[in-house]
Amino acid sequence: xxxxxxxxxxxxxxxxxxxxxxxxxxxxxxxxxxxxxxxxxxxxxxxxxxxxxxxxxxxxxxxxxxxxxxxxxxxxxxxxxxxxxxxxxxxxxxxxxxxxxxxxxxxxxxxxxxxxxxxxxxxxxxxxxxxxxxxxxxxxxxxxxxxxxxxxxxxxxxxxxxxxxxxxxxxxxxxxxxxxxxxxxxxxxxxxxxxxxxxxxxxxxxxxxxxxxxxxxxxxxxxxxxxxxxxxxxxxxxxxxxxxxxxxxxxxxxxxxxxxxxxxxxxxxxxxxxxxxxxxxxxxxxxxxxxxxxxxxxxxxxxxxxxxxxxxxxxxxxxxxxxxxxxxxxxxxxxxxxxxxxxxxxxxxxxxxxxxxxxxxxxxxxxxxxxxxx
Amino acid sequence: xxxxxxxxxxxxxxxxxxxxxxxxxxxxxxxxxxxxxxxxxxxxxxxxxxxxxxxxxxxxxxxxxxxxxxxxxxxxxxxxxxxxxxxxxxxxxxxxxxxxxxxxxxxxxxxxxxxxxxx
Numbered sequence: 001x002x003x004x005x006x007x008x009x010x011x012x013x014x015x016x017x018x019x020x021x022x023x024x025x026x027x028x029x030x031x032x033x034x035x036x037x038x039x040x041x042x043x044x045x046x047x048x049x050x051x052x053x054x055x056x057x058x059x060x061x062x063x064x065x066x067x068x069x070x071x072x073x074x075x076x077x078x079x080x081x082x083x084x085x086x087x088x089x090x091x092x093x094x095x096x097x098x099x100x101x102x103x104x105x106x107x108x109x110x111x112x113x114x115x116x117x118x119x120x121x122x123x124x125x126x127x128x129x130x131x132x133x134x135x136x137x138x139x140x141x142x143x144x145x146x147x148x149x150x151x152x153x154x155x156x157x158x159x160x161x162x163x164x165x166x167x168x169x170x171x172x173x174x175x176x177x178x179x180x181x182x183x184x185x186x187x188x189x190x191x192x193x194x195x196x197x198x199x200x201x202x203x204x205x206x207x208x209x210x211x212x213x214x215x216x217x218x219x220x221x222x223x224x225x226x227x228x229x230x231x232x233x234x235x236x237x238x239x240x241x242x243x244x245x246x247x248x249x250x251x252x253x254x255x256x257x258x259x260x261x262x263x264x265x266x267x268x269x270x271x272x273x274x275x276x277x278x279x280x281x282x283x284x285x286x287x288x289x290x291x292x293x294x295x296x297x298x299x300x301x302x303x304x305x306x307x308x309x310x311x312x313x314x315x316x317x318x319x320x321x322x323x324x325x326x327x328x329x330x331x332x333x334x335x336x337x338x339x340x341x342x343x344x345x346x347x348x349x350x351x352x353x354x355x356x357x358x359x360x361x362x363x364x365x366x367x368x369x370x371x372x373x374x
Numbered sequence: 375x376x377x378x379x380x381x382x383x384x385x386x387x388x389x390x391x392x393x394x395x396x397x398x399x400x401x402x403x404x405x406x407x408x409x410x411x412x413x414x415x416x417x418x419x420x421x422x423x424x425x426x427x428x429x430x431x432x433x434x435x436x437x438x439x440x441x442x443x444x445x446x447x448x449x450x451x452x453x454x455x456x457x458x459x460x461x462x463x464x465x466x467x468x469x470x471x472x473x474x475x476x477x478x479x480x481x482x483x484x485x486x487x488x489x490x491x492x493x
Contacts, residue, residue, distance in 0.1 A: 328467050
């Protein structure tokens with residue numbers, strides 16, 4: 001054995017909590033959004049185990065809304081060779097930036113980018129097997145994974161495919177998904193292209209036929225494509241990401257489940273951040289990032305003939321703020337999110353809450369919080 | 375087996391094998407760059423050797439100290455693709471979750487040959 005102990009168990013974790021003021025509701029909230037513990041064990045140079053256990057919103061009480069306890073990852077990692085390994089179990093495929101790198105000290109703003117919550121439903125984990133390789137001769141990483149697919153009966157209006165994730169819990173294995181990513185790093189740039197294609201009907205062929213849905217490994221598919229580029233030069237960091245989602249059989253999904261599934265969605269964001277204390281020689285570990293991010297997305301850019309358009313899902317967000325790192329593992333964050341949406345469609349307003357405030361196209365959020373990882 | 379390759383990022387690669395937990399690298403492998411990525415084929419991780427002066431060399435194991443994932447040397451810093459840790463070119467943590475610097479290895483220049491001690 002070289003470079004460390006042959007066998008060991010490690011513990012880590014991350015978490016974040018923040019205060020949020022919502023101008024539309026004229027209301028504030030403070031929440032311990034996530035507390036996550038990592039447990040890993042290295043059996044040998046080749047075999048190791050890695051897991052994350054997450055508690056959302058601090059507690060889960062019987063019958064109350066909110067809160068979640070979930071296994072976010074639990075997989076065996078097997079090194080086939082020095083630069084190639086397999087993950088087998090519940091893991092986060094390489095799609096977008098946040099899904100794999102979601103620790104709160106790796107992104108700006110108290111909230112994860114809206115696009116990587118709503119269009120790419122991070123953190124998106126499923127059961128399967130993946131191969132990851134890093135080339136020696138080129139600064140390139142490749143990954144490919146076969147996973148269980150999605151459940152289109154779980155799709156919900158407004159959250160695209162998020163509700164269709166099984167997240168390792170009694171997932172249908174009748175339908176499958178294939179996902180892959182290519183990362184290329186050169187000098188100050190890092191490029192990534194990733195894709196996902198998976199079936200969304202896990203029923204038996206007989207059940208699927210009765211609902212007029214196509215079953216099988218890639219039946220009634222969801223296809224997602226994503227590309228991003230990151231640039232870092234001394235104090236300046238720029239990130240840009242774009243993604244599209246296609247659900248060609250959305251009409252059949254709506255007929256079966258009446259969940260107003262769109263045929264396509266898209267989104268992109270651009271973020272620039274600058275470390276204001278980068279040039280101070282005394283600041284070896286501390287950094288103070290000023291950042292601004294613009295996000296644009298439409299979660300129902302095309303809808304099937306039996307769908308109902310919702311202009312509120314055509315959104316843009318401007319997020320600006322500061323992230324202060326007293327040490328690299330702790331991020332103190334303050335930001336403002338200015339959100340703009342299209343108008344409400346009266347056809348979608350059923351039994352309105354009489355106490356709800358009037359609809360507004362523009363809402364401001366003020367967020368102050370702390371994130372950490374270890 | 376000894377091989378010198380050129381990586382796309384213009385950092386030369388040097389393939390070799392260790393002997394008695396020692397990796398030997400000829401100093402002329404640094405003719406083109408002050409950085410060299412050494413690939414000891416019988417060892418789990420690559421090593422980046424940085425030439426600080428004509429006689430002073432610093433060797434860092436390309437293994438993230440957070441979850442043991444191999445790191446890559448990109449744009450003068452080490453990046454881990456697994457959880458996003460970043461280390462500067464001396465191995466110090468710039469971005470967590472890693473907390474410990476990259477492992478460094480005792481490296482000596484003896485008779486125009488670098489001796490990297492893996493112990």
